[in-house]
Amino acid sequence: MRVLITGITGMVGSHLAEYILTHHPDVEVHGLLRWRSPLDNIRSIYNDVSLHYAELRDLNSMIAMLEAVKPDRIFHLAAQSYVTTSFTSPADTLQTNVIGTTNLLDAIKILKLDPLIHICSSSEVYGQVTEDELPIRETNIFRPASPYAVSKVGEDMIAFQYFLSYGLKTIRTRMFTHTGPRRGDVFxxxxxxxxxxxxxxxxxxxxxxxxxxxxxxTFSDVRDAVRGYWLLLEKCTPGEVYNIGGTxxxxxxxxxxxxxxxxxxxxxxxxxxxxxxxxxxxxxIPDVSKFQNTTGWQAExxxxxxxxxxxxxxxxxxxxxxxxxxx
CATH class of the missing domain: 3.90.25.10 (UDP-galactose 4-epimerase, domain 1)
Known part of the structure; x- marks a missing residue:
């Protein structure tokens, strides 16, 4: 099996790569990164993964990269993920998160690949909820309160549309606050x-x-989160969306x-x-019962x-x- 992790040099991507290498040593791990991506988070596994330089905002580079890798599973984690930056650079945030995700999905469609695809949305799509809406379920309405949240609504919905229109096997997550070692110091x-x-x-x-x-x-550990992401593509249903979070x-x-x-x-x-x-x-405060009932995952x-x-x-x-x- 070949797995592709976009954003492999980030906190979540690097922990996910380590998890796969440790618990599924027969899996080939490939990572997407940009030429300026810092490598600190993957120094210990640098020789154990295959790295591919490409740019989400460049469709041609995505086609070339996917044609070379031909992944069976994709964990799409790459994003402009800092809320505060999205206020100062809203267009760049939308370009990276919405158009970048669209390019990834378009490249898969153009090449006629058939991987399972994890699309990492965010709990930020729900925005400011009222107390009577707690805990937050997947059916809660969107009230995005930042350009970042708007971009994640777009990413979430384009993934769903490509499932409906083209049969791409996208599975969306709305992860609530997760942190741990390697968390960027802007958070x-x-x-x-x-x-x-x-x-x-x-x-x-x-x-x-x-x-x-x-x-x-509601906090959870990044190492619990990546364990959940692996279970997502093992047990969950394409076209569906799942809240994931701690307790x-x-x-x-x-x-x-x-x-x-x-x-x-x-x-x-x-x-x-x-x-x-x-x-x-x-x-x-999330309701994660749908994900837990499907996978058996628990925050530990x-x-x-x-x-x-x-x-x-x-x-x-x-x-x-x-x-x-x-x-």
Whole structure:
């Protein structure tokens, strides 16, 4: 079996590649990346995967790459995934996430390939829900509150349309908040962890700068998420959409306090107005029963372990950088 992971150098893509190599060693793992993609996350598996340079926004490059790989399964994880950036670069976000996904699906159609295709949408498509809509089901209406969320609605719906119109075997997920080691430091929990590690190392001074701490999120670990993604293409039905998420719900402020309790010194924080969004999604609690009933998947890693590993990830990065400075 040949598996293609778009966005293999990201947090989720790299963990998924590691999961497949560890638990399914007979599977060929191929990864799509751009010429400027950082390779840090896949250094340990660089020689165990086949990497292909192509650009989602260039249909010709997608055709050439897919013709070379001819994958049996595709995990489409590549995206412009930072909500704040989508406000400053909305057209680029839409181009990457909607047109890029359309090019991927068009290339599959043009080449007459028949892979199972995981399309990674997002819980952000639901936007700001009301309390009577909790927990959020797959049938909830869309209220996208950012250009990123709009792009994920487009990606979600184009995948469904290509299933209906052309029979492409797309299966969509709407993943709720997931994090862990390698999380980009533009995301709240990773930004907090990085600042704490920098304060511990004496690189910056207190306080940690934060945004809205009242938002409610249900957290899951990226390593649980990728295990779920593998089960998705093993057991789920093309054309369907599935919520995936954890069971541990808390405010961003409570998550911050948990991280602060792990620090080696006293950590303070202050709200930075620049980190507040003009429109925000503050209530995300998923109903994942459809996915669990279909696959038997359960979130296993507690959020405390996830945050400890994320904090240690940043500590190790700082330590390595300091060793480099010494050299």
């Amino acid at each position: 709240a929990e990773s930004a907090f962890a990085k600042q704490i590690a920098e304060i511990e190392a004496g690189l910056i001074k207190n306080p940690v700068r934060v945004g809205n701490l009242d938002s409610i999120r 541990q719900t808390m405010t961003i402020g409570e998550m911050l306090e948990m991280l602060k309790s792990m620090a080696c010194c006293k950590i303070e924080h202050v709200v930075d107005e620049k980190l507040l969004r003009s429109s925000d999604v503050t209530l995300q 890693i507690p959020v405390k372990k996830t945050l400890e590993d994320l904090l240690n990830y940043h500590r190790k990065r700082i330590a390595r950088a300091n060793m480099g400075d010494v050299k």
